[in-house]
Amino acid sequence: MHLEEAVRRFVKDGQSLSLEGFTHLIPHAAGHEIIRQGRRDLTLYRMTPDLIYDQMIGMGCVRKLVFSWGGNPGVGSLHRFRDAVEQGWPQPLEIREHSHAAMANAYEAGAANLPFAVFRGYLGTDHQKHNPDIRRIACPYTGEELACVPSIRPDVAVIHAQQADREGNVLLWGIVGVQKEAVLAARHAIVTVEEIVDDLDAAPNAMVLPAWTLAAVCEVPNGAHPSYAHGYYKRHNRFYTQWDPVARERDSFRDWMQRYVMDCRDFGETWSRLQEDGHV
């Protein structure tokens, strides 16, 4: 399926979405498509919101963000995220903030079709004061108090992976993050892949997502850029550094988005323009 069609069919205004990726395999191309289609009022989940969420927030797609660490890794702040939180631009952003442990457990519980997750967490921190989702639960056997959070069960999960076969079975490897959990926790899952191959040739116990668990599989080479795809291309660190000044000002941000996303038909055109302009 073409990514444009997948997003059009499965992503609607007002839904909750997880575009996951823990540094690795971040679904940038899919995020661009959601921006291009003008989706609004989204609730976004993500452990580590970075550039693609910064872009979605800055372009006004997002009403609420549930997250545990938001930054440009190794570079600094997410300026669009901060502008939304600090100045309400382009619109106020409701945030619900967790620790990584809480989010990881919440995805795990979502994949397991449980309404909540139990874990040892949030001892002595201020998160509970600002996040009513964080509660305590007593062990029925020992009386011990543990933390709990509601599970994450997004309307749509979007991930990027290395390969799919022609039936649409997906293989990913390397740092796999919470991607499997996000896919299995969601009602629908869209997967972009670097390459469609004849045979996945997966190792025993490799992470394979069977075709029947996925709503759409779309071939989008370089679709994780500037993140990386293990075995295909490295993380484009210079891009992350160069993003900082672009995102710092509203105008330069909007200009960039106009040229590289809004004025492009698809990610292929984005890629061509990035090449043309010497960015990749």
Added chain:
Amino acid sequence: MHLEEAVRRFVKDGQSLSLEGFTHLIPHAAGHEIIRQGRRDLTLYRMTPDLIYDQMIGMGCVRKLVFSWGGNPGVGSLHRFRDAVEQGWPQPLEIREHSHAAMANAYEAGAANLPFAVFRGYLGTDHQKHNPDIRRIACPYTGEELACVPSIRPDVAVIHAQQADREGNVLLWGIVGVQKEAVLAARHAIVTVEEIVDDLDAAPNAMVLPAWTLAAVCEVPNGAHPSYAHGYYKRHNRFYTQWDPVARERDSFRDWMQRYVMDCRDFGETWSRLQEDGHV
């Protein structure tokens, strides 16, 4: 480390043990060593107790069994288990009975260092009447009632795997069951392996148990027999069939154990005798 030493150092009378393996990689050799050393009063955990637990029960090592399915797969009953439950021979056997889902969740919670596991289970069954460990817990968010069980955290976990490297890192593949969970849930873990190799050559995201999580790694070729070791040897189905008449009678069982376990110095000798007698 030699298996004899590993069992002597880490397995004591009165402890709780998990010898796990879901059809595949069942640690028979380690079970024999525990029998040979005359351990008593053990609490055994296992999702699928089969021949090796039958042997341990019949030899009087076991006080209590926590399990979810006990049988000789594809053949029939575990006669020593039944004799203990039905007739109290050689001693009464306390049983605590679960479903697979409950046991799998309890191991998972044990590995995660949680005191209990929450899952959707035991709806409308009689297990709760006979197993006080099974309780209900309400979701703090939705009020939904879910099942819970205490986590499994045995004193010692014993598993068999395909390979270890010279540092003692262990690799297993194929049907991996609850072995990783059992190892990480236990205070000490003993692993027997088919082979010690120079380099594990593990695929990305393969199941590797780092050396520092294990108390002992022992090279015991064929140590899963009559179970199988994927990539090494197949399940010895004929052995399972032939075990049925052996185990049916107390005398024939004791004779067998005497010849193939008690009178042997180690599993190597057991294997030689099995070969001698044309069993393997």
Added chain:
Amino acid sequence: MSDPARADAQAVSGYSADEMMSVAASRLLDDRTVCFVGIGLPSEAANLARLIHAPNAVLIYESGTIGTRPDVLPLSIGDGELADTARTVVSVPEMFRYWLQGGRIDVGFLGAAQIDRWGNINTTVIGPYDKPRTRLPGAGGAPEIATSSGRVYVILRQSPRAFVEELDFVTSLGGGPRRQGLAVPGAGPQKLITDLGILEPHPETGELTLTALHPGATVEQAKAKTGWALQVADRLTETPVPSAQELEVLRALKKRTAEAHSGDV
């Protein structure tokens, strides 16, 4: 496909009640169905379906094998053949958490030792729990397969000892009164396939009711082999006889299986 008339002629010329049972069960599994498969008769029927009319059925065994396509039937739930031919193999906790509890299963396909008129199943004990006459293997995956699968099919030879008025132990839940008021995700037992026919829950009472007879079987036989007062549907259908293809594939599968499992290490 062979000519149906000719196939029927061949088939009628000789097949066993067990073969009819497996074939009838296999026909209930649609292509692309995701099926959680119990060992033994369910596994035989599910693989027969996969080899005949449901090539894209996804067979899942509780040992963690997903999308497996065994060439021979597994003797145990964790045979190497299941892993070798699987799309992927996951851990057992993941299997029960993400896949079964996760609501990914369309059909749970179970065997049983005893069943009652509501489809409740006993595989635990005959007699009192603390002093059993016969100690059975226990639950395995059944309690949660019975409730978390979209629907459940049970396959079991009919006999008064197996089809009983009252179970000594309910290992996994059926329909009927016991199910009332429980928040069960799945629809429960929808088909009970026997060597004599097929039982389905009555649309109003939920009681398992004879709705189809296999060729040659009679209502009287079915009643005689049922330990409760068996209800019979107003419209009783007859199961089509096994086709030549069905019998051929089933027999070849069982032959391959017997050969493979007679082997040594």
Added chain:
Amino acid sequence: MSDPARADAQAVSGYSADEMMSVAASRLLDDRTVCFVGIGLPSEAANLARLIHAPNAVLIYESGTIGTRPDVLPLSIGDGELADTARTVVSVPEMFRYWLQGGRIDVGFLGAAQIDRWGNINTTVIGPYDKPRTRLPGAGGAPEIATSSGRVYVILRQSPRAFVEELDFVTSLGGGPRRQGLAVPGAGPQKLITDLGILEPHPETGELTLTALHPGATVEQAKAKTGWALQVADRLTETPVPSAQELEVLRALKKRTAEAHSGDV
């Protein structure tokens, strides 16, 4: 190992306060320690230790990489280099459930934006939560690293803006009054390594107390750069200067890192 006297002579001839800080931090990590490593300064110190005196230290990053031995320092917590050189890579839920919460970590090694005298850390906001002056990245793994690790080391450059009397937000727990009555598995912050010296919790009060000064640093400097009334231990030790080997390995590591990360796709 090079001759210590010669090494010292070389070293004194010139090293930065940041280098001293990394070296001092690296020395605290023993061989065979299992260390949960934060990105940035903790990662630099942990890898320096691994390259010098702790070759069997087990470095774990929250991205799921266990026993990783990166040749260059990762820029992000999930760089490919961490996966390529790891003993094994697990999912993030497994990392937080089985490995951190599982009690498998000896030392949690953290950075911070702000810290107070009890070792409580803020990486969330400066100013009111709902109207922050500065929105920081947030918690990441820190809240549970701080409580589930056997003990915690923190590395942070000393300044009045970072070492504050009161935190606007407690992102992760330290020792002292806040910890009272909480069933925390780990011992909490045991070392705070700065560019001026090392602070450790007072045995009785738990307050972070200056116990060591790096060569050239003074108590006055340390006090001036601390936003609370800094307590100083009765017996104040001096950190040994970086050895030639330490500086050489650290500089080579940083050089390799800079080269690797300046690269394009």
